[in-house]
Amino acid sequence: MIEAHGLTKRYGSKTAVDGISFQVRPGRVTGFLGPNGAGKSTTMRMIVGLDKPTAGTVTVQGKPFARSAAPLTEVGALLEAKAVHPGRSARQHLRALAATHGIGNKRVDEVIELAGLAAVAKKRVKGFSLGMGQRLGIAAALIGDPHTLILDEPVNGLDPEGVAWVRGLAKHLASEGRTIFLSSHLMSEVAVTADDLLVIGRGKIVAAGPVSEIVSRATTTTVRVRSPHASELAAALSGPQATVDAIEPGLIEVHGPSAAEIGELAAASRYVLHELTPVSGSLEQAYMALTSDAVEYRSGVEGAPAPAVAPAGPATTETPR
Numbered sequence: 001m002i003e004a005h006g007l008t009k010r011y012g013s014k015t016a017v018d019g020i021s022f023q024v025r026p027g028r029v030t031g032f033l034g035p036n037g038a039g040k041s042t043t044m045r046m047i048v049g050l051d052k053p054t055a056g057t058v059t060v061q062g063k064p065f066a067r068s069a070a071p072l073t074e075v076g077a078l079l080e081a082k083a084v085h086p087g088r089s090a091r092q093h094l095r096a097l098a099a100t101h102g103i104g105n106k107r108v109d110e111v112i113e114l115a116g117l118a119a120v121a122k123k124r125v126k127g128f129s130l131g132m133g134q135r136l137g138i139a140a141a142l143i144g145d146p147h148t149l150i151l152d153e154p155v156n157g158l159d160p161e162g163v164a165w166v167r168g169l170a171k172h173l174a175s176e177g178r179t180i181f182l183s184s185h186l187m188s189e190v191a192v193t194a195d196d197l198l199v200i201g202r203g204k205i206v207a208a209g210p211v212s213e214i215v216s217r218a219t220t221t222t223v224r225v226r227s228p229h230a231s232e233l234a235a236a237l238s239g240p241q242a243t244v245d246a247i248e249p250g251l252i253e254v255h256g257p258s259a260a261e262i263g264e265l266a267a268a269s270r271y272v273l274h275e276l277t278p279v280s281g282s283l284e285q286a287y288m289a290l291t292s293d294a295v296e297y298r299s300g301v302e303g304a305p306a307p308a309v310a311p312a313g314p315a316t317t318e319t320p321r
């Protein structure tokens, strides 16, 4: 369990993390999302004691992590700017790290295998691709078999096999009861990996809770209706509670009423339905809606379409228990 209370970090006049309180639960994968500069890395650095909070506290298993006697066996972290001696091989690097914690070479070989580094374990790290460097960083995070894993953009630079590996690894470690906290900008990947989300914007939490709850709260469900009576149905449905888009002859998309309500109305009017499909909002749509006010570095593509999403529901500042 990771717990933060009023966690704050200021760099001069810049408030990177602004009094946030949250819990990251064991046995689950928690995705940490937010626009560039939102404060994700700073928060992660404070969790592992690499940055000192200006105010507030953050604990891992009930105590500030910096005070831990055996850090690598308690928390494994993949953070940017990993200090790896470029002249060393991957195996030498991991052995040196393991030695600082009395961890044997057997575990080093295990994590090399686990991270898919066996073929390059003897190569100097300076020749590593971005993806191999990520795998080495993840291997280092795993070396102490920690109960808490903090991964800052772990799939950055990984090939599809590597992305799938991180996904499987995160889910497996969480199923063993460990706490897995990972940041990513890849919404599609977070959607299939994370159980819970913590969404941050301009240093403040804009949403926290199970992925499905956040997505359904921040997006609307559309219902696709295919019927020979589509235009009659559209006329019957249209009103203050519903908007209807005609997609093609015989196909409409209805926003507002549920699939059940549309089905009831069609039955009452004896309209035949060929399709009645609720289409849920995506995590990407929810993320865009939640963070639209919090994007500091926005690309200026003229005419880029705005995301078709509903306004965000009320933000929560605590993960609901």
Ligand SMILES: Nc1ncnc2c1ncn2[C@@H]1O[C@H](COP(=O)(O)OP(=O)(O)OP(=O)(O)O)[C@@H](O)[C@H]1O
Residues within 6 Å of the ligand: 011, 014, 015, 016, 034, 035, 036, 037, 038, 039, 040, 041, 042, 043
């Ligand atoms: N050492 C530092 N000195 C001054 N400002 C800093 C420092 N570290 C971070 N910041 C600022 O704090 C804010 C939060 O940065 P942080 O790296 O935590 O964001 P992030 O959410 O991890 O972003 P990204 O998705 O781009 O990695 C940014 O405005 C950043 O410029």
